[in-house]
Amino acid sequence: MKKIKMSALSIWMMGALTSVVFMTSCKSKDYKDADATTDSLQAQMRADSITRQEAVKVDSLSNANTPVVSNLPGTAKPNPAKRRGKGSIIYQVDKDYETRYNRIPIQVNNEGIYSRAEVRPSFPGGEKALAKFIQDNIVYPENAIEEGVEGRVEVMFAVDENGRVYTPVVTGDRAGYGLDEEATRVVSKMPTWNPGQIKGRNVKSYYTLPITFQINP
Structure with a gap:
């Protein structure tokens, strides 16, 4: 058991x-x-x-050389008095631009691009040639003409050591109605510039262009 x-x-x-x-x-x-x-x-x-x-x-x-595209609204407002008028493009740097440019502190970012150069970048042929290039190549957005929309767009871009223009962006307030996109599109297709210089050496540096869209009724 x-x-x-x-x-x-x-x-x-x-x-x-x-x-x-x-x-x-x-x-x-x-x-x-x-x-x-x-x-x-x-x-x-x-x-x-x-x-x-x-x-x-x-x-x-x-996208390094493509214009900035955004659907964000802008500050430009329709003007019934100028609807379907004749659009024109104005590029004109005011007389104080050189002074303001030279007041920008010279700094370099992590991409090696200077905030400004001692000798600023320039379009081949000078300011008149630049104005002609913009006027010949920019297209006033049809929807802006339809609504009588005018505005000023400032496009900042970089110019490298070889004069190549790249990374155009709108600075400040957007105008809207396609004006910003058209301004950056034209800047992105610009020919080679004369590069900026520091101590006699070509450098990458930023530059800003003001482009005004205007309608004559």
Whole structure:
């Protein structure tokens, strides 16, 4: 009788031990599966992050010479008195521009572009040639003419050491009605400029052009 009880107890203990081993094994497997899932998710997140970074780089490079496009509203307002009038483009730097330009502190950003140069960048042929290029190549947006919209757009861009014009952006308030996009489009297609200089050396530097859209009724 004692032998039978001992056998039963042994069987019960073996069964309990087997259950513990089985549960531990399952739990270990669950942890491994969970770790594997976590590792997989982390790997996917890292891959997605790299993909997004590369996409930004590619997009930045592909759009380096394209005009800024935005649907944000602007400050220009329709003028019923000038609706469907004759649009004209005016480029004229005021007499104080040179003074204001020279007051800009010379600083360089992390892309190696100077805020201004000692000798500022210039369009080949001078200001008159620049005004003619703008007038010959810009198109007054049709919807702006339809609504009698006028406005002034200031486009800032960089000129590199070789005179290449790039990264045109609108500074200050947007005019809206397509005026900003048209101004930056024309700047982005400009020919090679004379680069700015510091201590006699060609450098990358910023420059700003004011372009005025005007309608004659």
